[in-house]
Amino acid sequence: MTVNRKAVPWIILGAAAVVAILAWKPTVLIYGVQRAGLYASVAIPMALVLGIVHIVNLAHGEIMMVSAYLTYNIARSIGLDPWLALLPVALVMGIMGYFIFQLTIRHTLKAPELNQLILTFGIAITMTQAISLIFTPQTRKLPLSYVSMSATIGETSFGVYDFVYVAIALLMGFGIKWFLSNTRMGKAAVAVGQNPRGAAIVGIDVMKTYVFIFTVSVILVGMTGSVFMTRQSIFPYVGSPYTMKSFSLVAMAGIGSISGIIYSSLLLGIAEAAINGIRGASGWSGIVFFLIIIIVIAVRAYKGRKL
Amino acid sequence: MLKIQGLECGYGRMRVIEGVNLEVGAESVGLFGPNGAGKTTLIGAVMGINKPWGGSIEFDGKRIENTDTHFMARMGVALVPQERELFPGMSVDDNLMLGAAYIPHARDKSDEQLEKVFSLFPILRERRKQLAGTMSGGQQRMVAIARALMSNPKLLILDEPSLGLQPSIVAEVFEVLKELKKTVSILVTEQNVRESLRSIDRGYVLENGKIVIEDSAEGLKTNPYVLKSYLGL
Ligand SMILES: Nc1ncnc2c1ncn2[C@@H]1O[C@H](COP(=O)(O)OP(=O)(O)OP(=O)(O)O)[C@@H](O)[C@H]1O
Ligand SMILES: [Mg+2]
Numbered sequence: 430m431t432v433n434r435k436a437v438p439w440i441i442l443g444a445a446a447v448v449a450i451l452a453w454k455p456t457v458l459i460y461g462v463q464r465a466g467l468y469a470s471v472a473i474p475m476a477l478v479l480g481i482v483h484i485v486n487l488a489h490g491e492i493m494m495v496s497a498y499l500t501y502n503i504a505r506s507i508g509l510d511p512w513l514a515l516l517p518v519a520l521v522m523g524i525m526g527y528f529i530f531q532l533t534i535r536h537t538l539k540a541p542e543l544n545q546l547i548l549t550f551g552i553a554i555t556m557t558q559a560i561s562l563i564f565t566p567q568t569r570k571l572p573l574s575y576v577s578m579s580a581t582i583g584e585t586s587f588g589v590y591d592f593v594y595v596a597i598a599l600l601m602g603f604g605i606k607w608f609l610s611n612t613r614m615g616k617a618a619v620a621v622g623q624n625p626r627g628a629a630i631v632g633i634d635v636m637k638t639y640v641f642i643f644t645v646s647v648i649l650v651g652m653t654g655s656v657f658m659t660r661q662s663i664f665p666y667v668g669s670p671y672t673m674k675s676f677s678l679v680a681m682a683g684i685g686s687i688s689g690i691i692y693s694s695l696l697l698g699i700a701e702a703a704i705n706g707i708r709g710a711s712g713w714s715g716i717v718f719f720l721i722i723i724i725v726i727a728v729r730a731y732k733g734r735k736l
Numbered sequence: 737m738l739k740i741q742g743l744e745c746g747y748g749r750m751r752v753i754e755g756v757n758l759e760v761g762a763e764s765v766g767l768f769g770p771n772g773a774g775k776t777t778l779i780g781a782v783m784g785i786n787k788p789w790g791g792s793i794e795f796d797g798k799r800i801e802n803t804d805t806h807f808m809a810r811m812g813v814a815l816v817p818q819e820r821e822l823f824p825g826m827s828v829d830d831n832l833m834l835g836a837a838y839i840p841h842a843r844d845k846s847d848e849q850l851e852k853v854f855s856l857f858p859i860l861r862e863r864r865k866q867l868a869g870t871m872s873g874g875q876q877r878m879v880a881i882a883r884a885l886m887s888n889p890k891l892l893i894l895d896e897p898s899l900g901l902q903p904s905i906v907a908e909v910f911e912v913l914k915e916l917k918k919t920v921s922i923l924v925t926e927q928n929v930r931e932s933l934r935s936i937d938r939g940y941v942l943e944n945g946k947i948v949i950e951d952s953a954e955g956l957k958t959n960p961y962v963l964k965s966y967l968g969l
């Protein structure tokens with residue numbers, strides 16, 4: 430492995446930060462990494478659809494929410510464990526994604542991007558309102574004993590269940606990277622992202638590529654939603670902040686970069702956990718999240734690097 | 737090979753192509769005309785990029801008026817677009833390989849084809865790792881021509897291949913086309929009538945969406961109207 434020389438100061442800085450946090454409150458690092466896993470597992474599917482084929486989907490977090498409700502209701506009604514419900518739910522989400530694309534997004538591909546923005550924003554509102562009407566705005570949570578598993582190292586004990594997000598994020602991240610560089614459909618997606626007209630000329634079925642990538646991203650964020658509901662309480666608006674956060678993470682990672690999402694999530698997750706670790710400061714974590722994103726994007730723009 | 741009859745085509749309510757008849761056999765055919773005559777529109781209709789309003793287009797004996805672009809490519813029609821349409825963030829190599837990767841009859845022969853293409857454009861071999869988006873306009877046009885050839889086409893359509901190329905390269909490109917026409921049918925639009933007349937067998941002059949002259953290369957060279965309007969004599 431070759432290490433970029435410019436990266437050396439950053440690696441040292443990062444290592445120093447990790448050591449400092451470990452000395453101060455080791456749990457901050459643990460919860461930070463877990464939080465990063467959650468952010469990344471929501472943002473990576475968006476990085477695929479936004480970063481690779483440039484479809485703006487402002488209903489991303491809401492799709493995760495719908496999948497969470499679907500999983501919740503299957504688990505409640507037939508007593509299936511959410512982890513087992515995950516696959517049938519993924520199938521339903523795939524069908525839903527396919528129809529969302531064919532009925533709506535397909536017709537905005539050649540229009541200015543603003544149309545996609547408004548259209549998917551409308552889909553997001555429709556989803557939250559529909560779920561609100563059907564299931565009421567009440568908060569829901571499935572009692573699952575295994576989510577409170579914990580471990581103790583030395584004198585600190587901490588929840589370990591949330592590490593599943595880290596596993597999911599890594600699986601998705603490496604899976605997508607492999608898919609993009611090793612499969613026909615993956616390479617086609619990269620080509621379509623760079624130039625849809627050029628892609629059609631070389632024999633790539635551009636529409637099929639869009640449908641496939643969009644559907645896959647819906648399935649992936651849907652799976653994250655199924656897992657999300659095992660741990661978090663859900664309510665109709667629970668997905669909305671994740672749309673915003675994923676969007677920001679993709680911008681921060683650099684359009685098209687999947688590994689960038691993982692680094693950005695780590696930075697933000699740990700920063701948030703650190704703020705939460707300071708007594709009385711937890712109200713600031715949301716602000717700090719977006720502040721860091723603004724700084725990173727501004728610095729990158731200042732350096733004149735490509736977003 | 738390619739047979740266009742009574743083609744009508746346009747944008748919105750504006751008619752751009754009005755009843756064009758054009759044929760390309762096992763030969764090299766030129767399509768000339770001033771800016772805005774409708775050359776790119778005509779090619780777009782063949783390639784499935786814009787939908788014809790009327791008339792018929794046949795390729796290899798099959799009607800293709802409403803065939804999608806990627807199917808046209810897979811049937812053996814390769815296009816070198818006026819705007820080049822490369823993949824700017826990919827290397828020259830990757831651009832070229834994509835020219836063959838999705839074409840059933842070219843996919844398995846892409847390595848041989850790459851060698852052929854490199855021998856036609858040696859500069860591309862030296863630049864194989866360079867990102868296509870960072871190349872000069874002329875180099876990009878060579879990549880676009882090379883990418884089209886990677887698909888081992890039956891019909892090669894070039895939309896103003898000499899645009900933005902220095903004179904020595906223009907001559908070179910037409911030399912390459914002359915060589916290529918032995919094995920592939922060619923339809924080429926050009927502003928540079930003088931140079932292209934050396935490589936084509938027949939030509940059409942398109943003005944305001946209508947074919948006004950159709951003749952052999954020899955005939956065009958001596959046509960008073962062509963001499964005056966296109967060769968500046
Ligand atoms: N997408 C479009 N929408 C509307 N009008 C168009 C479009 N593309 C081309 N036109 C119009 O159609 C006419 C023919 O254009 P076309 O590009 O086919 O000409 P051309 O012969 O290729 O010209 P040039 O030599 O400049 O490339 C022009 O009047 C042009 O303005
Ligand atoms: Mg043109």
